[in-house]
Amino acid sequence: MLYVVLFFTFFSLFLYVLLGGADFGAGIVELFSSRDNKKLNRDTIYKVMGPVWEANHIWLIILIVILWIAFPEYFNIIIIYLHIPLTLVLLGITMRGVAFIFRHYDAVVDRSQDWYNRMFRISSLITPIFLGMSFGALVSGEILVTNDYTETTFQEIFMDPWLNIFTFLTGLFYASLCAFLASTLLIGETTGDTRKMYSRKSGIFTVVLVLIGGTVLLYGYLTEMVFVKDFLQNTWSLAAIALSALLLIPLWRAIKKEDSVLTRIFAGMQILLVIFAAVNTHFPNLIITQTTEVNMLAGTAPESVIKVLGISLIIGGCVILPGLFHLMKSFNMINIPSRSSERQEN
């Protein structure tokens, strides 16, 4: 059962990074667009993301709930020492969510739309940065677990571990990953000039992504960070990253051929490989503090709890996944090949 639970943990992480990421990315793309394109983008993402918008973010809730139930000691460290960046993430999620709904459901369309738009775009950029910073902080080896509040300052325990150059880079990395995802996925949803715009953006964000990714590794290597050193010595992780880079070629080919199904599959696989590379390096010691490494699997909840959780997840999965799939299909977010050709005929 522990494996079922672990599977769902990483499955939700993957889907949140992918779907939630595409969602954040859509806002980032909008932020970096010219005035006319902003409006175009706004309408496109409403059409494309609208129906699944809410569902995308529930993966985060599922992830949190699994962590606290099944891995209480591990969760305990995350939630105490990353209190501040996670609060900022929450603030961002709140702003983004309400801005999205306000701008589409306000009964009157007037100047207030400018506010909603601005709030939506800015929080779309900020939230993934803080989320990426939190991920980075977990493995950066800066967290200081202590009960001694006389020797150390607030700054040292609650600020420095997440507010440094390395985490800032991982934050930027995740944000550019989001933008890359969104622009790539939106290509398949549009035609003509819009399509060209998204293709161009996708190209730009790919380059940005690779550059930042390289910088993260270089910086980590130069500062002798445990995680990065292990990463560079781990054959599987390196292979995964290399493969994900290679996948760019068929990805671009699929985009050229206007094959939106393959485009999505390749983009999804790239994310999967990036997550695999990161997790594989250090699993199960997924927190690296200044003094030790925290094993996620030490201090798991008792067998009886894991069993009930596993069963709930399986049942939940059986209800949710077909429903979600059907939702995406109904609104043409997943194009079954025959359907997409139908659409082209129209």
Place this chain on the structure above:
Amino acid sequence: MENLDYARLQMAFTLGFHIIFACIGMVMPFFMVVSHRKWLNTRNPIYLDLTKAWQRGVAIFFVTGAVSGTALSFELGMLWPEFMKHAGPVIGMPFSLEGAAFFVEAIALGFYLYGWKKLPETFHWITGIIVGISGVVSGILVVSANAWMNSPTGFDVINGEFVNIDPVKAFLNDAWFSQALHMTLAAFAATGFAVAGIHAFQILRRKRTDLHIKAFKIAIFFGAVAALLQPISGDISAKDVAERQPIKLAAMEAHYETEKGAPLFIGGIVDEEKKEVSYKIEIPKALSFLAFGDFDAEVKGLNDFPEENIPPVSIVHYAFQTMVGIGSLLMLAALIYFVSLKKKSWMENRKYWWLFALLSPLGFIAVEAGWVVTEVGRQPWIVYNIMRTSEAVTPMPGLKYSFYLYLAVYITLAITVTWLVNRQIKVLNNPKD
């Protein structure tokens, strides 16, 4: 104030905010599908207008509920890490099922909001019902987690560790049924009266009266039925509290002396120093009867419990009085509504509409008061008789700032949402422009 106090304030404030949106998100979909059904049956365009207006309301309240709920699922851990570390595995089951229920709700809402003219009519309508049902289910599940805090079972404590955990037993603890029933009814009563009141006010302003009367009738029906059942369910809750948490009962009633055939106090000013209640109305033997179904039963008073286990008496007492007072008022109003179905002339009278317009906010005030009774009445325990709130709080200092941040954000949100609802009503009243 200390860190602990700010943590409590923040928890209370964010939950108090979430509960309003959660109740509306649970109940509004039912109004919406009734109106939708009437549109499908009669093809009267007024019902379509109403359905669409309520749908926009549901969308706005749903995301506000969802984002504040997401914040809560982090906050439980961020503010009370020791509680979550020990209790998380025990009460995980309702929370994980709740996650599934949200998912179903979000998927169904996706279908509903974006499905107009795209999905088959009946299927589209059914997705609306699913939104409502999964909302109620998630409400019941969280409340059962809260009930566990009042009535912890399904584990043993050995050397401070929770062992032999039985999540199913913890989920089906002694308090879950009475609390879940009472909460669900409360959501219907509060939202029903609030929505009906808003439409009653529009009727007073003589704006699109035909539409607002239809809206009023749908909303008040749910509210009135729930308000009639609420005191019965409240009595079940009170008997339950008497058995499981005698200190909470004593605090609710501000009852200091243990006695047989105890009287019920109505009103009164509590003096916590002198341990007295002055200016109260006493109903002889009523408390013994209400709590135990026996006029001569013994009710334990606060003086019989150790000082360090007593919750803030006056807050709990006033909150309880508020809830019961409002409960009685709403029940009367429900009766008035049902009589007015026979005596149509009442509806011509402006006083009738003023009554419902004025009752509008009361249901939600009762919801907040009820939660204060439950939560403050459990103090100083976070898990009754097992873990103290002070042992659960995060070691991180400076929660003051986090509290003010949430305060500012949520107040801004509340103002914006009110303003948006107001705009919806304006557009509904003037469909031409």
